[in-house]
Amino acid sequence: MTPTKILVPIDFSSCSEQALDYAVSLAEKLGATVHMISAITIPVLGVPELGVGLTSTMLDKLAVDNQTALDKLAAARNDKKIIGQVLIRTGDARDVILQTAEELKADLIVMGTHGRRGISRVLLGSVTEMVVRTAPIPVLTVRGRQSRIAA
Numbered sequence: 001m002t003p004t005k006i007l008v009p010i011d012f013s014s015c016s017e018q019a020l021d022y023a024v025s026l027a028e029k030l031g032a033t034v035h036m037i038s039a040i041t042i043p044v045l046g047v048p049e050l051g052v053g054l055t056s057t058m059l060d061k062l063a064v065d066n067q068t069a070l071d072k073l074a075a076a077r078n079d080k081k082i083i084g085q086v087l088i089r090t091g092d093a094r095d096v097i098l099q100t101a102e103e104l105k106a107d108l109i110v111m112g113t114h115g116r117r118g119i120s121r122v123l124l125g126s127v128t129e130m131v132v133r134t135a136p137i138p139v140l141t142v143r144g145r146q147s148r149i150a151a
Contacts (some may be wrong), residue, residue, distance in 0.1 A: 002107075003026075006027055006106065008035070009109070013114070015114050018144055019142040020034070032107075037087045039096035042059075097131050112144055113128040
């Protein structure tokens with residue numbers, strides 16, 4: 001089955017931008033549409049008081065800033081008119097990605113991976129790994145160029 005709706009999670013890292021470029025290139029070849037999602041996650045780390053410190057004004061500004069940055073990424077890659085929805089959602093990135101894929105009836109998720117190992121992977125977790133494990137649709141991962149290990 002050829003994908004027609006590709007979802008690309010964006011965290012504004014170079015890895016996610018590389019995944020977006022890959023998805024756009026793939027979509028051009030397949031005649032598919034690329035939808036973009038960015039999750040605003042409020043890390044409370046088990047301390048509710050940290051979440052309280054973020055006012056609704058701060059959250060609104062963060063959402064506006066992220067939407068502006070996401071729209072800029074989309075506009076720079078939309079010369080073939082293949083960019084579909086450009087969305088900002090609040091919540092855990094893993095859940096947001098899976099929920100959005102379901103809502104959009106996406107056929108494929110294309111996401112960047114930092115290639116972390118060891119303690120940094122343990123401490124930071126892996127959104128990509130969790131999505132690969134739990135998504136009901138194929139997930140294509142794009143390794144960031146700076147993550148490659150020299151031979």
